[in-house]
Amino acid sequence: EIVLTQSPATLSLSPGERATLSCRASQSVSSYLAWYQQQPGQAPRLLIYDTSNRATGIPARFSGSGSRTDFTLTISSLEPEDSAVYYCQQRSNWPPTFGGGTKVEIK
């Protein structure tokens, strides 16, 4: 199965700062990578699909980039409500797999 490794494990930044989250795949997933946000006590929410497409209702400050094995989720200017754990997920090969998550803390 494809292993997704996310880094860093935790990111602590101030409101208005830029957050850069990384997801690395153990083999190519082409562009079939999604990002989810999970706030405390809530279900995950789809942010980005197929590397760079924002899901419905997702603010423009969230963007995705990358290809094959290296992907990035960027939050251009952090808001307090962006405090959450972010997961990447691949849909290139069975089984679909998730990364271990990056926790974003807002100072």
Added chain:
Amino acid sequence: EVQLLESGGGLIQPGGSMRLSCAASGFTFSSQAMSWVRQAPGKGLEWVSGINGSGDKTYYADSVKGRFTNSRDNSKNTLYLQMNSLRAEDTAVYYCAKGRITMTLGDFDYWGQGTLVTVSS
């Protein structure tokens, strides 16, 4: 508005069985692949099982293969997960998730609120 509402979780002894349900509304249920994804306490997300729109193709994680059965009743817009031979490591919040595309191997654009399954004696 898409809504997914899981039910059926609770406390169960090791070796026991439990059936989860997920009632769907707000979209054409029979056209969409659906999955179950779980999250152990304090841990990350783990895909458990997927099923295509017609219900004739199912897929499972190795960790549950042979013990869990994913099914759907399109006349009732409901997804099910029958879990047998439960183990302590199956303890998790179980989410049903709607596939964003019709393919079963996909990502998930809507999630239920989750139902907690605790396997303990």
